[in-house]
Amino acid sequence: MSTAQGPLAEPRTEPDVRTGLTADQVAERKAAGLTNDVPTRAGRTVGEIVRTNVFTRFNAIVGVLFAIILVIGPIQDGLFGFVILINTGIGIVQELRAKRTLERLAIIGEARPRVRRDGAVAELSPSAVVLDDVIELGPGDKIVVDGVVLAAEGLEVDESLLTGESDPVHKQVGDPVLSGSFVAAGSGAQQATKVGRQAYAAQLAEEASRFTLVDSELRSGINKILKIITYLLVPAAALIIYSQFRTVGADLHDALRGMVAALVPMVPEGLVLLTSIAFAVGVVRLGKRRCLVQELPAMEGLARVDTVCADKTGTLTENGMRLARIVTVDGLDEQSVRAALGALGVADPRPNASLVAVAEWCPSPGWAPTATAPFSSARKWSGASFDGHGDWVLGAPDVLLAEGRPERAEAERIGAEGLRVLLLGRSDRPVDDADAPGTVTPAALVVLEQKVRPEAAGTLRYFAEQDVEVKVISGDNAVSVGAVAASLDLPHARTPVDARELPTEPAALADEVERATVFGRVTPAQKRDMVGALQSRGRSVAMTGDGVNDVLALKDADIGVAMGSGSPATRAVAQIVLLDNSFATLPYVVAEGRRVIGNIERVANLFLTKTVYSVLLAIVIGAVGVPFPFLPRHLTLIGALTIGIPAFFLALAPNTERARTGFVRRVLRLATPSGVIAGAGTVVTYLLVLGDASATPVQQSTAAVVTLYLIALWVLVAVARPFVWWKAVLVAASAAAFAHALFSPFVLGARFWELDPGHLPTMLTALTVAVVGAFLVEVGRFALVRG
Known part of the structure; x- marks a missing residue:
């Protein structure tokens, strides 16, 4: 599946998909100049x-x-x-001085692909990738070189940064992937077929860190x-x-x-x-606060900001979660529920934060998966089918259950306490079926708790004093998001809006977004539409976020602010990256x-x-x-x-x-x-x-x-x-x-x-x-x- 690249390309030893290139094969490609070593500099040369x-x-x-x-x-x-x-x-x-600071920070904030070599996986800098390298792909990973898909497990790639199309593209083995796109859901592996100046990443990486x-x-x-x-x-x-x-x-x-x-x-x-x-x-001042300014005009944009749109997870709350309790349904024993949760945690090769927290407290029972459906922020559920143990899904109760179900009402009640609630349920069909999840039979409510960032309340007070309005736009349950925001004394947080009920007509959407403060169940496309709605009313909008679902909004906002621990895709499109992952840095930036x-x-x-x-x-x-x-x-x-x-x-x-x-x-x-x-x-x-x-x-x-x-x-x-x-x-x-x-x-x-x-x-x-x-x-x- 190797593809020749340029005049230097000659017949080469093909890599093993499972183990990747050997040291000799890497040396062979480096000697031929088939590397991704494109100079990316944070500014002009000394001369x-x-x-x-x-x-x-x-x-x-x-x-x-x-x-x-x-x-x-x-x-x-x-x-x-x-x-x-x-x-x-x-x-x-x-x-x-500014050049030296930016060069140090740009190295810290760069994407680091996971490359298979000699049977081991190592995180490398983009410049260390060579032609034919086998690169693992997971949710949020930025694709740094062009290539073809070698393996795919529900792999969805968002190419909106290249094509403008917001819908993720489902990728199968043999499909091409382009640098500059990012993984929206699923996992897989790619082979690098174009590196260096022949790949889109060469221009994108240089543009992202330019001073x-x-x-x-x-x-x-x-x-x-x-x-x-x-x-x-x-x-x-x-x-x-x-x-x-x-x-x-x-x-x-x-x-x-x-x-x-x-x-x-x-x-x-x-x-x-x-x-x-x-x-x-x-x-330089912001650099000392571990804040990377990727474009100097962002300084001017920050000075004009009058509205900050913040995601809840990773911004108001910390990324990590822990399993608080499991509420079983219809007398199902907790041991069976924990077995299903443990099996789901192992079945997903690149679990999201919620599944990581669940798997930490639920050991794997050793079930053999026959199909998997990685979590997607668009559908808001993940799942797996197991040989002899049925089809299981884990996701948002208000998405998986019909309105009026008592389990959904109980989830709303628990979520009103500021907790995150997921539904574990059995599906009536395999999770990779086109109509999945189909009809879901609830098994348990999985309650997770997130820790509110200690600096969040002071940051919100600062913005209120500076006449900057903060709006919380989250993919989580609206009641849960409202409870977290209300605990931080954000105005109007006790009347959150479910984004599924928002109008689609631009003027009506702008009216609703201006009126309310907290929004839940917001899809990635809606986040972008809401930023555009605010801009249509003359607002200067800064968008903060750390997840893949924030990328579209970050790209369209007047100023995009990404967390350093967030996905490489968010860091790539943001003008400002908070490398200390602290929302409290934002007032200093403004x-x-x-x-x-x-x-x-x-x-x-x-x-x-x-x-x-x-x-x-x-x-x-x-x-x-x-x-x-x-x-x-x-x-x-x-x-x-x-x-x-x-x-x-x-x-x-x-x-x-x-x-x-x-x-x-x-x-x-x-x-x-x-x-x-x-x-x-x-x-x-x-x-x-x-x-x-x-x-x-x-x-x-x-x-x-x-x-x-x-x-x-x-x-x-x-x-x-x-x-x-x-x-x-x-x-x-x-x-x-x-x-x-x-x-x-x-x-x-x-x-x-x-x-x-x-x-x-x-x-x-x-x-x-x-x-x-x-x-x-x-x-x-x-x-x-x-x-």
Whole structure:
């Protein structure tokens, strides 16, 4: 059954289906290059990181301006160039740290197929699989290479990730299976027929663990702003050079210095850098909490989440269960019931958690199975037929029994206590019959208890405080799910909804899903439909889960969150994997997303305010035809103290505000008035002091510097609200540093910055205009917030 692969394929020794490849056969295939060793990397290489941080459009622009200053001097006017070098270095270091963290976590979270070799079964990494390997398949297993089925016991494969079809495909011996699909039910084995780059898994695995800043509203919004700014640079440069030649004279050096001083602050290169750093730091922080972020835009999505859909098992409750008691029916003795349960536990080669718990307390009687039906979340039962001992099924009482049966009512009563109840019954036909389970005669109620995660209650309280609605969507009995949720004080949990009674019409389904909080007996397809229904009402939905039945919903949710101990299929489709399997990690994940996005928007206001006033100054000064009031070092000083240094602190500060859509419109709405006020105030001050013949050009320039700094400082105050002690220290430190630069005769004092505050009339003019400007900034902010 071996299939040739590529030019390297030659006649090879066929593997034994039962024992798999031998060591010699594995070595033969490795020597021929027939391996699945496709490099999957959690991000860019070191060289790519360095190149993408150094060779940017904005570094090129600023680098050219820096080179001009290096040629014409003095070096003090080239300080902005060193700031770019420092910022680029920070970006490289932060991304390298994030790269190392993601590479470690990606290895921990990868799928590990069970491969037969030399008669033994071992879990290997996907890259260790070679052509013709025999791979065991069980519920939830991700298929990592293409192949054909060698053995099948009720094997059902979900290919929805490849085809979009939600119904599992029944597989028989000889049928093909594709990498990227996963086992929905049953068990079996496959032979690898395509490995490496020829299999779908090569692309899927690389995509799942990539560390990249792909398109998002935030990134595309920033890029749109920066593109507009780039187009403004050339005409602004031409206007400034013409103006400086006309007013300053034919001194090329002075004209170029004026041009550099006007253009440098127009380029908000720090905004792009801080966005990357904020994302990278967020990923590293979450990595320390054993949380793997597989796509960086997930950070942005988390910040917008207003609804969390959580599965019960593995999320609110722990995965493991234990057998609490057995309630026999019609006087059947418990020993016979335990024998049947033990036989079912042994008959299923890959039992689910419920059957594992049953088999632990019910030893096998040694019955010989003639047919098996593995558990499927779609049909909600499993079973086996035994030679001489009949046909037995184990599953949901409300599925196997008709309505009105007393055993079903008793199961509902027990389930209302938060316990899980299964029905053991005899079927009137073999379990592999097309019409199975047919008519079921109840034998016993099997009561299992699940332990509620100790952190679940606190997590639900956090989401309630943050105005995030939690909905529990489970395949278990609705009453049982409601009892567990009610014990955690989830609102409306005492009125759970049975999903079998939900309407199928989209609008009616959306109404019902919005109204209720707890849903039971939800099929995998319904979970996906419910996520879509919430999204149709404008909800931003995060879906958490760990089982195969959660995959479709995880894939369609705005953010998919999988448990690390869950099936490989759930980890493959989720944007975020909680490797510690703790629901309590989710609040930290949401909080980190809000912190990152909220702070990026906050510092974007600072950078774009600077861009607006820089463009305004360049245009107005060029049009009026007066000398440009600033040296490049002046704007470097103002930018560093009111934007650059504060922005680094603000970008990493706590922030719990939920992100909203409309980033570009909102930021420009706030930054444009502030920038116009700062630019206009500076121009007014400069034009007023130019008429004072008693002031020197340096003193006139100093007045413009003071006005611009004070208005920009007040913009910083407005952006930094609400104030805490460290923000007050940040603003005070900025003011103290500027005072040192303005008045101090020492190092980095007034002489270095070429400032002279000794002319009282010009200083009074600067202060008066600055106070008016700060007042207008405050009025503008108040009006915009109220509006």
